[in-house]
Amino acid sequence: MRLVGSSVCLWLALIIPVVLGSVDFQQCLIDVQNGKWGQTGGTDNQGRPVANISTATAITYDLCVTACGSGQGPFQWNIFSQQFSAWLLPYLALISQLPFGARNRLDNVVSMLLTVGSPTLAAYSLALTVLNGHWIAQRFSGVSYPNVKNAVKILSSLQQSPLQVNTQDSLLASLVVLHANDDFWEDLRDHLNYVHTWSISAIRSQRPSASQRSTPTDKLSGRFFCGFFPVVVGWLQISPKCDADRVHQAVDKANKNAYVATFEGEPILASEKSTKRAIYLRKGTGAIHRDEQSTPPIYNYARFLPWTLAVEHVYYAFREASERSSIHQPVNAGMNWERGDKNTRIHHLNRRGSQAQVTAYVSFEQAEFPRSRSRWGSGVVSRFLLAALAALSLTWGTTGAAIIVAFFTPTRGLACRSGSYLIYGVISTLVWILLVISSVLAHYSTFTITVKGRLGKILASINAVWVILTCLFQFSSFFDRCWCDSSVFYLGAKNAYNVINVGQADVNALNAPWIGGVALASGCAVLFMGFVNVLINPALPD
Numbered sequence: 001m002r003l004v005g006s007s008v009c010l011w012l013a014l015i016i017p018v019v020l021g022s023v024d025f026q027q028c029l030i031d032v033q034n035g036k037w038g039q040t041g042g043t044d045n046q047g048r049p050v051a052n053i054s055t056a057t058a059i060t061y062d063l064c065v066t067a068c069g070s071g072q073g074p075f076q077w078n079i080f081s082q083q084f085s086a087w088l089l090p091y092l093a094l095i096s097q098l099p100f101g102a103r104n105r106l107d108n109v110v111s112m113l114l115t116v117g118s119p120t121l122a123a124y125s126l127a128l129t130v131l132n133g134h135w136i137a138q139r140f141s142g143v144s145y146p147n148v149k150n151a152v153k154i155l156s157s158l159q160q161s162p163l164q165v166n167t168q169d170s171l172l173a174s175l176v177v178l179h180a181n182d183d184f185w186e187d188l189r190d191h192l193n194y195v196h197t198w199s200i201s202a203i204r205s206q207r208p209s210a211s212q213r214s215t216p217t218d219k220l221s222g223r224f225f226c227g228f229f230p231v232v233v234g235w236l237q238i239s240p241k242c243d244a245d246r247v248h249q250a251v252d253k254a255n256k257n258a259y260v261a262t263f264e265g266e267p268i269l270a271s272e273k274s275t276k277r278a279i280y281l282r283k284g285t286g287a288i289h290r291d292e293q294s295t296p297p298i299y300n301y302a303r304f305l306p307w308t309l310a311v312e313h314v315y316y317a318f319r320e321a322s323e324r325s326s327i328h329q330p331v332n333a334g335m336n337w338e339r340g341d342k343n344t345r346i347h348h349l350n351r352r353g354s355q356a357q358v359t360a361y362v363s364f365e366q367a368e369f370p371r372s373r374s375r376w377g378s379g380v381v382s383r384f385l386l387a388a389l390a391a392l393s394l395t396w397g398t399t400g401a402a403i404i405v406a407f408f409t410p411t412r413g414l415a416c417r418s419g420s421y422l423i424y425g426v427i428s429t430l431v432w433i434l435l436v437i438s439s440v441l442a443h444y445s446t447f448t449i450t451v452k453g454r455l456g457k458i459l460a461s462i463n464a465v466w467v468i469l470t471c472l473f474q475f476s477s478f479f480d481r482c483w484c485d486s487s488v489f490y491l492g493a494k495n496a497y498n499v500i501n502v503g504q505a506d507v508n509a510l511n512a513p514w515i516g517g518v519a520l521a522s523g524c525a526v527l528f529m530g531f532v533n534v535l536i537n538p539a540l541p542d
Helices: 002-019 025-033 061-068 077-095 105-117 119-139 148-160 168-177 179-191 200-205 216-224 228-238 244-255 287-293 297-326 355-361 380-408 416-444 451-475 504-509 511-535
Strands: 058-060 163-165 279-281 497-499
Touching: 025 058, 025 061, 058 061, 061 497, 077 105, 077 228, 077 451, 105 119, 105 228, 105 297, 105 416, 105 451, 119 148, 119 228, 119 297, 119 380, 119 416, 119 511, 148 163, 148 179, 148 244, 148 297, 163 297, 168 179, 168 297, 168 355, 179 244, 228 511, 244 279, 287 297, 287 416, 297 355, 297 380, 297 416, 380 416, 380 511, 416 451, 504 511
Parallel strands: none
Antiparallel strands: 058 497, 163 279
16 A cells, blocks of 8 residues: 555645645636626637627636636545545555565565556466466377376466476476376475465455445546456456465475486486476576566566476477377387276386486477577467457557547547546556566576666556556546646647536537447456456366
8 A cells, every 4th residue: 555655645745735726617617707807718618719708618728727727626525535435445455456475575566566557567467377378278288198287287377486497317307207206296286276365355345335426537537447357356366376485385395206217217306316306496596587586477477488488398298208108108118018097097117217218208309499598489479469469458448448538528638637548558558568578688688688677667666656646636626727627738728728617418429438438448348357267277188
C-alpha cells in the first residue's frame, strides 16, 4: 500500500491549495446567461455561438477562464470517499493477491509496480506462461520414456525460477536414463506441488455494495481497471511456483538423491563426484540476470529464452532415449532387452550402463542442436507473437474503452481524462518493449548494458503513481476545470468551449460510445481469460 500512500500524499499536496478556491460552474453559467460578462461567448453544446446569451448551455474557453476562473469544481468528500472505496480500493486489494515470493521485499514491491505500471507486461508474462506450458506438453507428446510426465510438470513449474541444465559429465544423461533417478523426479514433482489461494476479503471487495451509487465517473474507472482482473485471476488459476526459498529447497533436496553413471557401470550419488548437478537454479550472476532470478511471475518475460533452451536440452535427451527404447535397445549394448510388465513398460535392467554408454544413449547430431546460445529453441517466435497480441489486445481494449468514452463525453475531444488514459497506455506499452528488449540482450551477452531495463522499471513506477493520481484527480473533481472540460488540447484555445448543461440529446448521443466501450473492455477481458483457460492444464504425455 506504499504506492497508494505516496500517491495520496502527492494528490493532497496538489488538491488542498485549490479546494478553497473551487468553482461553481452552474452559477458561472447563470451569470453568463444574465449578461454579467457581456453578450458574446455563449455557445450551444456543439460549440456554435448563440444569438441570445440567455439560451447558452456552453461557453467558450476564454469566457470560461474570465467568468469562472482557472480553478477546479467543488471537492465533495462524500462523493470522493464513495468512489474511492467502491472502485479504486477494490482493485488495489486485487493487486495484493498477486503471487510474489521473492526473497527480498524490494523485488516484491518492484513486481507490484511493474504490474500496476505496465499491465501490458503483466499480461504478456501471463500469456507467455500458459503458452509455455502448452508448448512443453506438445513438445514432449511424442516421447515415451519413464519420468517424462514428471519432467514436463517440473519444467513447467520452474518457469518462475532461473532454470539451468548441465549436460556435461553425463549429468543430464544419467538423470534421464538411470533407473536410480526415478526418485529424483518423483520427489521434485511432489515438492513443487503446492497452490496459491484467494483471500476471501479480496474477492468480496470486488463487489460494490448496494448502497454505493454508480456514476459515469465510476463506470469509466471500472472500464479502465478492467484489464487487471483477468491477469490476477489468471495467475491464481495457474498458481505459479514463485516462492523462492521453497523452490530452491525443493531442487536442492531432490538433487541430494540424484545419481550419475560411472566408468565402472555402477551409479553413484552425484554429490560424491562434484557439486555440479544436471538441473539447478542460477545463483548470484549480477545485475544483468537480476530479473531472471526474481521469482515473481511477472518476470517470466526475462526467463523465456533461457528456460526454453533448458527445456530443449531435457527434451532431446528424453527423445533420444525414447527412440532407442522403442527399438528395444538397452543402454548397455552388451545385454539383451528385458521385457517389462504391465506396471513397468521398460525394465530397469535396460536402463543401466557405464558413463560412456549412458552418454551415447541420449546423444544426437551436434548440427541439430549446437551449443551456441544464439539458438532460441523451437516455437519461440510464435509464442512471443501470440503472447504479445494477447497482452496488447487486453491493454488497449480496456484502456482504449476508457479513452473512447472520455473522448465522446461533452466537450468532445482529447482532454485531461482521455489524455491521462492514453499516456498510461502508451507508457505501459513502452515499458513492455524496453524490458523485453533488455531480456533478449541479457540472454545474448553478459556485457549488455542494463539501461533499458532500469529505464523500463522507472517508467513503470512513474506510470503506477500516475494511474493512481489520475483516479484521485477524477474522483476529487480536479479535472473539472475550464482547461480540461473545454478540450483545449484537442480543439485549440480559439475553438475550445466548455459544455456545462448536458442535455438529453447529449446523453442519447453517448449511448453508442458507452455501449461500445463496455463491449470493447468486457470483450477483451473475457477473450483474454478464455485464452488463458484454454491453454491451462494441457494434456501431459504418458
